[in-house]
Amino acid sequence: MPTYQYEAMESSSGKEIKDATIDAASEAEAQQMIKEQGYFVTKIQEKDRTKKSKTQATRRRSARKTGKTFALGGVRSKQLCAFTRQLSTLQDAGLPILRSIRILEGQSKPGPLKNSLISVIDDIESGSTLSEAMAKQPKAFDNLYVNMVKAGEAGGALEVILQRLAEFKEKAQSLKRKVQGAMIYPIMVVLVATSILTGIMIYIIPKFKAIFEDFDTPMPPITEMLISVSDWVVDYWYLLPAIPLGVWLLIKIIKKNRTGGYVIDKIKLKTPILGNIVEKTVVARTMRTLGTLIASGVPILEALTIARDTAGNAVFRRAFDNIYAAIREGESMAVPLREARIVDDIVVNMVDVGEETGALDVMLYKIADVYDEEVAVLVEGLINLLEPLMVVLLGLAVGFIVIALFLPLIRLIETMST
Numbered sequence: 001m002p003t004y005q006y007e008a009m010e011s012s013s014g015k016e017i018k019d020a021t022i023d024a025a026s027e028a029e030a031q032q033m034i035k036e037q038g039y040f041v042t043k044i045q046e047k048d049r050t051k052k053s054k055t056q057a058t059r060r061r062s063a064r065k066t067g068k069t070f071a072l073g074g075v076r077s078k079q080l081c082a083f084t085r086q087l088s089t090l091q092d093a094g095l096p097i098l099r100s101i102r103i104l105e106g107q108s109k110p111g112p113l114k115n116s117l118i119s120v121i122d123d124i125e126s127g128s129t130l131s132e133a134m135a136k137q138p139k140a141f142d143n144l145y146v147n148m149v150k151a152g153e154a155g156g157a158l159e160v161i162l163q164r165l166a167e168f169k170e171k172a173q174s175l176k177r178k179v180q181g182a183m184i185y186p187i188m189v190v191l192v193a194t195s196i197l198t199g200i201m202i203y204i205i206p207k208f209k210a211i212f213e214d215f216d217t218p219m220p221p222i223t224e225m226l227i228s229v230s231d232w233v234v235d236y237w238y239l240l241p242a243i244p245l246g247v248w249l250l251i252k253i254i255k256k257n258r259t260g261g262y263v264i265d266k267i268k269l270k271t272p273i274l275g276n277i278v279e280k281t282v283v284a285r286t287m288r289t290l291g292t293l294i295a296s297g298v299p300i301l302e303a304l305t306i307a308r309d310t311a312g313n314a315v316f317r318r319a320f321d322n323i324y325a326a327i328r329e330g331e332s333m334a335v336p337l338r339e340a341r342i343v344d345d346i347v348v349n350m351v352d353v354g355e356e357t358g359a360l361d362v363m364l365y366k367i368a369d370v371y372d373e374e375v376a377v378l379v380e381g382l383i384n385l386l387e388p389l390m391v392v393l394l395g396l397a398v399g400f401i402v403i404a405l406f407l408p409l410i411r412l413i414e415t416m417s418t
Helices: 027-036 047-067 077-092 097-107 112-125 130-135 143-155 158-214 221-235 239-256 258-270 274-295 300-311 314-328 334-340 345-357 360-417
Strands: 003-010 016-023 039-046
Touching: 003 027, 003 047, 016 027, 027 039, 039 097, 077 097, 077 112, 077 158, 097 112, 112 130, 130 143, 143 158, 143 274, 143 300, 158 221, 158 274, 158 360, 221 360, 239 258, 258 274, 258 314, 274 300, 274 314, 274 360, 300 314, 314 334, 334 345, 345 360
Parallel strands: none
Antiparallel strands: 003 016, 003 039
């Protein structure tokens, strides 16, 4: 009967076991026997092949290093979402974590994710745990990801944690895709309308101006204003894209200052309609993050820190700091959340009930689901409002141009007919 050498973690305490052996008819039977003893297998191989496998591992490591490619930026959310779901499926099938990562690395396309997985494999083969290896790849795996994997390793339920993580990533990606998809139409309409109006100002208006000057036609104030705007556009057309870009850069610079960032984020939340969408999006994201972490066994204070970092809004980050301080002093989460006044009363009440019943993670999931739906409804309503509004604005702009041009033409025709 073959002897298998393995490394594992104790499910209850998270204690690591290395260089242990077990006799079994097959690798699958060995994994099952180890699992029955209360351990979670991280690495397993037949003992007689240990030396040979070490040589092969060295060769593989060298081959993987040559497989790395130059890549800029981090891993795309969609890519990481698919990787997490596939890893969850492989773990649920009972494969060792190292073999699962190797399979996913082998089928990954060259890029940031493949480079990160190569490094993760090397670190695991050198004795690191999966969470430790992932923590060294911040471009691919953020604090949320690493801490959930760490909690899964400590609890011996990595496959369950990865499944939750996959669901979390998929829902976050779904919400992001809905918002982005809904904004494509109005953005395209604005760009096309701006291009048409710019073209009229640069090419059409100057020709009418020349006609009016040739015939010495008196121009009403509305026409003079239109021609002044046209002259400005012709002379300074490059400012049309530069102005919004400059405003965007100015906001970025202001946000780097703590006070400035807080003020801008506060203004975002107070903006009609858009502020409501921003608020509910942040609430949905932070509550789902917090619920996922708590359900995975991450300590509440650590979970609050991670949820705060995912907020993306200084007002909510400050509120989470207050909640963190209150919980550390022994208070409940609902009290400082109510005092922060950043969420509706229903959210505070659901958190309060969750704390009383010991089902805080379930309540946080429900809050996130409700707010996801509200965000989708608000975005759809905004689009339905923007469509007629943009048509009306474009019609007014074109009507203004037509009236401003035809008033002098009418006078010119009247002068020529007399």
